[in-house]
Amino acid sequence: MEPFIRNDQYNFIRDQIQVLVNGHTSVNDREVLSALKSLVLEKSINLFSDIKSEQLIMLNRLGDIHRKEQAGEYLTQLKQFVIPFKEISLNSLKKLWPKVKKLKMPPLDDLCLKETSYLGWDDAGSQKKYILVYQDSKPIGLQGHFTPSHKKGICAICNKLEVVGMFLTEKKGVAEGTFTKRGNYICHDSAKCNQNLTSLKKLTEFVTLCK
Known part of the structure; x- marks a missing residue:
């Protein structure tokens, strides 16, 4: 899969994942957590106007994150698909x-x-x-x-x-x-x-x- 995420989009997703982790740390209500997960996924996916199926699968995985360790592992994997800034001479x-x-x-x-x-x-x-x-x-x-x-x-x-x-x-x-x-x-x-x-x-x- 080719890089498809800008740096600012990656940072936005990173912050949304932190919101999700904080929710799982402080909230026990399953309905509330389900609503939070849906909101985080919606905001993250809506960053991309023309998203491909394999990219969508990658982004949907963030909804399964509950803990800080999972967040770190996911973000490391996601970083592979960030578009690097163009080198210049x-x-x-x-x-x-x-x-x-x-x-x-x-x-x-x-x-x-x-x-x-x-x-x-x-x-x-x-x-x-x-x-x-x-x-x-x-x-x-x-x-x-x-x-x-x-x-x-x-x-x-x-x-x-x-x-x-x-x-x-x-x-x-x-x-x-x-x-x-x-x-x-x-x-x-x-x-x-x-x-x-x-x-x-x-x-x-x-x-x-x-x-």
Whole structure:
């Protein structure tokens, strides 16, 4: 079976499985547990608009999970079917940011491509953060000044409470010589942000606003 699950969809299913495990830990009523199982299955399966029979069989198995150990085993198996983030070269990155003379490659050694919906990395020297995301299979590059806040706030990308910083972009205005600045608080740790993502909605909105 070919990979068919995005990272954000995997994270959503992971969270739904946790809901199911918590239910079996705290509830004894069979009818309640049956309703919870049906809801979790419905939400997870509805992530996919065109699902194949073998994929459906795989997803239906999550309804049999009762314990934490079962959840771990199932998620390990499910991870095999996650679509990895597309690898990219330094030359490809330079095409996205042609005016950046000393563009640094993101730290890819410890990066798990199956846990990545977007690529984000910092350049401490220029106090900038670079973000790479694919939309309709096309790479989109964003850059902005990044100022860590060292405080927790709601991230504009994953919509979770994390340590954030201000990502500030600047675009040319309609009138000559004018500029429009837009700022968003986003996760300081992009890897953690990717683990939090359970939908691409906020990420898409963020990219649309910044590009």
